[in-house]
Amino acid sequence: MKKKFLFVLAMLTTVVMLVTGCGAKKSDTIKIGFIGPLTGGNAATGIGLKNSAELAIREANASGKYKHKFELVVVDDGGNPSTAVSAANKLIANKDIVAVFGHFNSGAALATVPIFHKNSMPILVTAAIHPDITKGKYKEVTRIMTAANVQNEFAGKMAVKDWGIKTIALINDKTDYGKTNADQFADAAKQNGATIISEDGISVGQQDFSALLTKIKAENPEAIYFGGVATEAALLKRQMADLNMNCLFISDSGIISDTFNKIAGSSAAGMIAFNIGKPLEDLPGGKAFEKSYAEAKFAEPHEAYGHFAYDSANVVMAAIEKAGEKGAITRSSVATAIRATKDFPCIIGKTTFDERGENTLKLITPYISEGGKWVPYYKATTQVVNKKVVKK
Amino acid sequence: MIKILLTEIIGYILFLFFVYVEDPIAVAGVMAAFIVAVVFLKKKCGELVKDLEKAYADNLGQVGIIAVVLAVTMPFSLMGDAYWLQVLNFSILYAIMALGLNFMTGRAGMICLGYAAFIAIGAYTVGILTLKAGISFWLALPLAGLFASIFGVILGLPALRVKGHYLALVTIAFGLIVQQLLLNLENITGGTNGLINIPSPHFMGIDMGANLDFGFMSLSYQANFYYLCLLILAITTILIYRFSNSLFGLALNAMREDQLAAQCYGMNITRYKLLAFAIGAFFGGISGGLYAAMINFIAPENFGYSMSILVISMIILGGLDSIPGAIIGAFFLTIFPEKFRAFEDYRVMFYGIIIVLCLLFMREGLLPFKHRIFKPSIPKGEN
Amino acid sequence: MSGEVFFQQFLNALGLGIMYALIAVGFTLFFGVIEVVNFAHGEVFMMGAFVALIVSGILVAAGFTMGSLPLFVAVLVAVLIAGGIIGVLLEKFIVRPMRGAPDIMTLLITLGISIVMREAVMLLVPNGRNPQPFPNLMDLDSIQIGGVLIKPEAILSIVLSAILIGGLAYIIEKTTFGRYIRATAQDREAAMMMGINVKKVFIVTLALGSALGAVAGLMNGLSYGIIKFDMGFAASIKGFAAAVVGGLGNVYGAIAGGLLLGFLEILVVSVIPDGSSYQDIVSFIIVIMCLVFRPAGIFGERAYEKV
CATH class of the missing domain: 1.10.3470 (ABC transporter involved in vitamin B12 uptake, BtuC)
Known part of the structure; x- marks a missing residue:
């Protein structure tokens, strides 16, 4: 009996040994970690980020402009804090990795940033926009994208000063994202002289807003601001149309997607939203990126934020190279080098980081929905006149 | 005692292998091999399995102590x-x-x-x-x-x-x-x-x-x-x-x-x-x-x-x-x-x-709840 | 609150309540007859909506015009049949094998299958994780009376629900098979001894309840223009709550419970400042209160435990 048992065991052990033995390889390239949502609700965006980052690394390795070769180690943050923490630890555990960039979801980034700091791993936040991400002023934490508060300050000012809005009803979806946007917008609008007449929360996944909108309609605001994402915004817009409400409806970057236009259908027109960044084709390096991404023949599109990952990868590689010129390439020296980035040519423009770790280059664009598409306000055929959206 | 020690160490090693094997296909292979081994043991060496079960049930204290000792070394084994x-x-x-x-x-x-x-x-x-x-x-x-x-x-x-x-x-x-x-x-x-x-x-x-x-x-x-x-x-x-x-x-x-x-x-x-x-x-x-x-x-x-x-x-x-x-x-x-x-x-x-x-x-799960059999004064081995 | 706003809110509440009622009827029917709480019922609701989406797509491709009555009727029939089939499958593969198991296990397995159904729709429907736009099957114009806007979909939902619930009441009260159902609900063993095919009663009950749930999903899609793979969970909870408030096992109680829940939610949103944040909390607290103080529901009879 026992012999049989041991025999089976020995077999098992050999098989496993062989498998592990084959897997072990050593490489002398420099490794960079990418962390982003490759699964879950934001998977498409995350995969776009990952592909764009890979493109940047491939190009750098092929061009030979750096002394070192680079390799991307990709982990999935699932878009949520718990998975993100595990993923961050996976990168930290890998001693070959000297720098990390990525993140799309602010919740995930907020959870991992202290961990990266604790392990002195530099993290260049690519597309998460919560202002508090850089609040700790850690030398390891830098962000390439503009933070949400800038977008909302811009939006609040534009609504009040340019469009003359005096009374605003606020709605938020009670998520981190939506609530922060709504609060910051409200602050900016108040500072510029508008009044907030009501503030309501809704739940993500809720479908019936008719009661809420009926109530708001009776308050007769000049504009409604919604902090949240596409689905709820689209439902609100539809149900506003059902109730014959035609005040301005303004929202944040979370609703800028085809989902909004598809769901809101014919009632989508005239929706206003503020976004961070600028349309790719209007950015300095946009066309070139579009072309090389197409040539790389990735299976998935780069999505809305791919170029930010491309830029992040380039900033990180240049910083590693700089750190190498000055001395040893360690996590700490790379962190210092990333923060010292000055006037670095990116797709989005010349990038410099301030002492908090934010990009000094701020890009905000208002968009308006027209004919089932999001059009930058400066190119649109409709505009806000007398607090209403009209054709030019 | 030896039986318990041996099986727990085997479990420990298997877990370490599970951790260190990166390729998902290989993991699936190891898992399959493990299940086959367990089923094989249960079928062919039923007595051995029963023996083990009894050893575990009778020496809960030892099982716990060995498990804890092994668990304490785990962070070192995981480097x-x-x-x-x-x-x-x-x-x-x-x-x-x-x-x-x-x-x-x-x-x-x-x-x-x-x-x-x-x-x-x-x-x-x-x-x-x-x-x-x-x-x-x-x-x-x-x-x-x-x-x-x-x-x-x-x-x-x-x-x-x-x-x-x-x-x-x-x-x-x-x-x-x-x-x-x-x-x-x-x-x-x-x-x-x-x-x-x-x-x-x-x-x-x-x-x-x-x-x-x-x-x-x-x-x-x-x-x-x-x-x-x-x-x-x-x-x-x-x-x-x-x-x-x-x-x-x-x-x-x-x-x-x-x-x-x-x-x-x-x-x-x-x-x-x-x-x-x-x-x-x-x-x-x-x-x-x-x-x-x-x-x-x-x-x-x-x-x-x-x-x-x-x-x-x-x-x-x-x-x-x-x-x-x-x-x-x-x-x-x-x-x-x-x-x-x-x-x-x-x-x-x-x-x-x-x-x-x-x-x-499998309504009772992997490790079914064992109904209590009261035999307070019967010494070990008599059963 | 002005008269116009009040009337508008009243209509909003009626539309919401009738949908809860239609889901609650299924819960109450299953509990009354089979003595199971089917947590997968919300997923039947969700699948009803997705069947409508897919079938309408196929029919339009086959030459039906979008927004016409024949299309709507065809989709409605397809959803009813699909709901019935899902119900039969649930009975055969989930509910029946669990007969005789403790209540808690039956409840957990319906919970388990609800997860599987939800995830399957998410993975199988292209881009299923995101909400799907629902086609406008009936092209009707809004009606405006004074300052009140009446959505045609709301009227359609209310009328359709009334017809379906009426039909169900007719089956249960007036037909021979309805008598079998009532007999089984009252005393399963006695019904069996009287030669009633209890197995068949179970199947038909699940099919009927599920068909109604699926139609509720269709109506949900029509009213809001959007469906999503995870909409079944909220539907399950609200429908179950409505059935409990009305007294589990009582079909008319379920309808009243659904309407009550709908009106309550709208009341909270429209009267309390920032009430929409507390909408769910208030309705759940009321459900818990109801359970504690009137465990048999508002319309339930006092039950004694069988020993």
Whole structure:
């Protein structure tokens, strides 16, 4: 009996040994970690980020402009804090990795940033926009994208000063994202002289807003601001149309997607939203990126934020190279080098980081929905006149 | 003794292989080989398996001690790997939760679909007390369990009046209410933003958030929490085992099988039910408190309905009312999906399938609850 | 609150309540006859909506005009049939094998299968994780009376629900098979001894209840223009709550419970400042109160435990 048992065991052990033995390889390239949502609700965006980052690394390795070769180690943050923490630890555990960039979801980034700091791993936040991400002023934490508060300050000012809005009803979806946007917008609008007449929360996944909108309609605001994402915004817009409400409806970057236009259908027109960044084709390096991404023949599109990952990868590689010129390439020296980035040519423009770790280059664009598409306000055929959206 | 030692070491080595094999196909291969080996052993060497089962059942103390000794060496075998230690920490936390829920649902037969609420209460207690009131973690942790217990009793009150299906609804509602309150009471809970930068506990002057340096080997800071969680899991297991085997535990079993009959025998149903809720909730609160101190960040979205369901699926897989089952179920359902990150989108589906298949074909779970056979004075070996 | 706003809110509440009622009827029917709480019922609701989406797509491709009555009727029939089939499958593979198991296990398995159904739709429907736009099957114009706007979909939902619930009431009260159902609900063993095919009663009950749930999903899609793989969970909870408030097992109670819940939610949103944040909390607290103080529901009879 026992012999049989041991025999089976020995077999098992050999098989496993062989498998592990084959897997072990050593490489002398420099490794960079990418962390982003490759699964879950934001998977498409995350995969776009990952592909764009890979493109940047491939190009750098092929061009030979750096002394070192680079390799991307990709982990999935699932878009949520718990998975993100595990993923961050996976990168930290890998001693070959000297720098990390990525993140799309602010919740995930907020959870991992202290961990990266604790392990002195530099993290260049690519597309998460919560202002508090850089609040700790850690030398390891830098962000390439503009933070949400800038977008909302811009939006609040534009609504009040340019469009003359005096009374605003606020709605938020009670998520981190939506609530922060709504609060910051409200602050900016108040500072510029508008009044907030009501503030309501809704739940993500809720479908019936008719009661809420009926109530708001009776308050007769000049504009409604919604902090949240596409689905709820689209439902609100539809149900506003059902109730014959035609005040301005303004929202944040979370609703800028085809989902909004598809769901809101014919009632989508005239929706206003503020976004961070600028349309790719209007950015300095946009066309070139579009072309090389197409040539790389990735299976998935780069999505809305791919170029930010491309830029992040380039900033990180240049910083590693700089750190190498000055001395040893360690996590700490790379962190210092990333923060010292000055006037670095990116797709989005010349990038410099301030002492908090934010990009000094701020890009905000208002968009308006027209004919089932999001059009930058400066190119649109409709505009806000007398607090209403009209054709030019 | 030798048998136990040998089998536990084998398990240990297998786990290490599981960790170090990177390729998912190879992992699947090893898993398949393992299952084949187990089935083969059960079929061909039935006596050996029975022998082992008996050895385990008769020497629970030894089993526990060897397991603990092996577990203590784990961070070194993993070379202090932050990622796998984190995964292990999560498994231990889930095991504590599963033990707590199992006490409510498995032993006392009161279904709870809002268990995540207790975890949230524990996590927020530790978060708020250590972050905002500056209270030491070591005081906050028992308070986390206590607060969760209080909420357990509050939830238990309607549970006295309703049972079965109604209780399912009440507990789901409870879970959602707690989550909504966490979202809406912004001044205290930080609302949707949650609590950021919850301080790491200090133990005898050592920051548990710092790496453990041994000179010859540096363990990532997760190792600190690993040992803490392990200690608490051991205490939890012993406590739950004691509770289950006490007259109180027996009474809960009786209540589960037939409440009316139990009442007729003079059992104080009110007290027992509330106690079961309080105990179950207590361990939820403790694990939540540990979670908060370990991750340093909590938000309401982490403690949703899906977490309640995950813990339920762990105890179903392990076997309702089975203490080793709850632990194994928690470890399996936390560790196994980690190797299949590429199939992350199928994870929830996998939990659902586990629940359905277990209930259809393996109602008693992987390690079924063994019915107690009272033989107090018969010496060993006579049986 | 002005008269116009009041009337508008009243209509909003009626539309919401009738949908809850239609889901609650299924819960109450299953509990009354088979003595199971089917947590997968919300997923039947969700699948009803997805079947409508897919079938309408196929029919439009086959030459039906979008927004015409024949298309709507065809989709409605397809949803009814699909709901019935899902119900039969649930009975055969989930509910029947669990007969004799403790209540808690039956409840957990319906919970398990609900997860599987939800995730399967998410994974199988292209881009299923995101909400799907629902086609406008009936092209009707809004009606405006004074300052009140009446959505045609709301009227359609109310009328359709009334017809379906009426039909169900007719089957249960007036037909021979309805008598079998009532007999089984009252006393299963006695019904069996009287030669009633209880197995068949179970199948038909699940098919009927599920068909109604699926139609509720269709109406949900029509009213809001959007469907999503995870919409079944909220539907399950609200429908179950409505059935409990009305007294599990009582079909008319379920309808009243659904309407009550709908009106309550709208009341909370429209009267309390920032009430929409507390909408779910208030309705759940009321459900818990109801369970504690009137465990048999508002219309339920006082039950004594069988020993």
